[in-house]
Amino acid sequence: MKAYAVGDCDSGGDEWEEELKLTQQAVGAINQLNPKPKFFVLCGDLVHGMPGTPWREAQIHDLKNVLKDVNPEIPLVFVSGNHDLGNTPTPETIQSYCKQWGDDYFSFWIGGVFFLVLNSQLYFDGSKCPELKHAQDVWLSQQLAIAEERKCKHAIVFQHIPLFLREPSEDHNYFNLELSIRHELLEKFHKAGVKAVFSGHYHKNAGGLYKDLDMVVSSAIGCQLGEDTHGLRLVAVTAEKIFHRYYSLNELSNSAEIEKDFMTLMKQN
Numbered sequence: 001m002k003a004y005a006v007g008d009c010d011s012g013g014d015e016w017e018e019e020l021k022l023t024q025q026a027v028g029a030i031n032q033l034n035p036k037p038k039f040f041v042l043c044g045d046l047v048h049g050m051p052g053t054p055w056r057e058a059q060i061h062d063l064k065n066v067l068k069d070v071n072p073e074i075p076l077v078f079v080s081g082n083h084d085l086g087n088t089p090t091p092e093t094i095q096s097y098c099k100q101w102g103d104d105y106f107s108f109w110i111g112g113v114f115f116l117v118l119n120s121q122l123y124f125d126g127s128k129c130p131e132l133k134h135a136q137d138v139w140l141s142q143q144l145a146i147a148e149e150r151k152c153k154h155a156i157v158f159q160h161i162p163l164f165l166r167e168p169s170e171d172h173n174y175f176n177l178e179l180s181i182r183h184e185l186l187e188k189f190h191k192a193g194v195k196a197v198f199s200g201h202y203h204k205n206a207g208g209l210y211k212d213l214d215m216v217v218s219s220a221i222g223c224q225l226g227e228d229t230h231g232l233r234l235v236a237v238t239a240e241k242i243f244h245r246y247y248s249l250n251e252l253s254n255s256a257e258i259e260k261d262f263m264t265l266m267k268q269n
């Protein structure tokens with residue numbers, strides 16, 4: 001937040017007290033949610049410091065420290081972002097990420113729902129690690145074949161960079177994926193029955209539809225680049241539908257109100 005406030009992405013990142021406080025607040029809110037979440041996913045850019053920059057290790061250390069307070073019965077799911085891997089990742093930055101946070105792409109099942117976590121940096125710029133990019137592509141095709149074959153009720157993808165922000169055909173910019181890769185992924189996801197893709201990166205809430213696929217872009221616990229407030233998104237998956245709404249950290253401090261609001265949202269749809 002300081003880096004953005006002072007307009008210096010590199011040397012402005014020397015303070016992160018504010019982010020730690022906000023993350024503490026988010027952790028407290030998550031622990032109080034009723035019903036207890038099946039898991040808590042951080043959609044990337046876990047820290048600000050890019051690979052090889054000062055303060056990165058200290059930021060990782062401090063973030064892990066705050067996340068220790070998440071109720072151990074709520075698993076954490078980490079997604080890699082451009083700040084975690086670098087805008088142009090290398091085998092070394094990816095290896096270092098995996099050592100710190102676990103695999104950069106993987107899948108898991110919860111309650112009959114199939115979840116895929118992707119490394120979107122390989123789609124943004126895989127030029128320095130073509131073999132790793134290829135390996136993820138092969139793996140993804142296998143995973144999507146599983147989703148299609150098992151006709152799972154829902155398949156859901158998490159990746160840091162949104163496929164698109166509002167419209168599937170919008171121009172490519174820093175905050176979305178390049179058009180040909182975007183359309184290839186959208187078609188693959190749609191064919192396999194993926195119903196939603198959840199992303200971060202934009203630091204604003206946004207999203208849109210591609211056929212019946214819901215592209216969901218959530219703002220951040222930390223720095224805001226738009227009019228949204230520090231917050232997180234609650235998601236409920238029923239047999240029929242995926243419900244979601246972004247809440248500010250302040251709203252989340254009143255768990256009874258949140259529960260009421262979310263139930264209303266589910267009833268309206």
Ligand SMILES: [Fe+2]
Nearest residue numbers: 045081082201
């Ligand atoms: Fe990002």
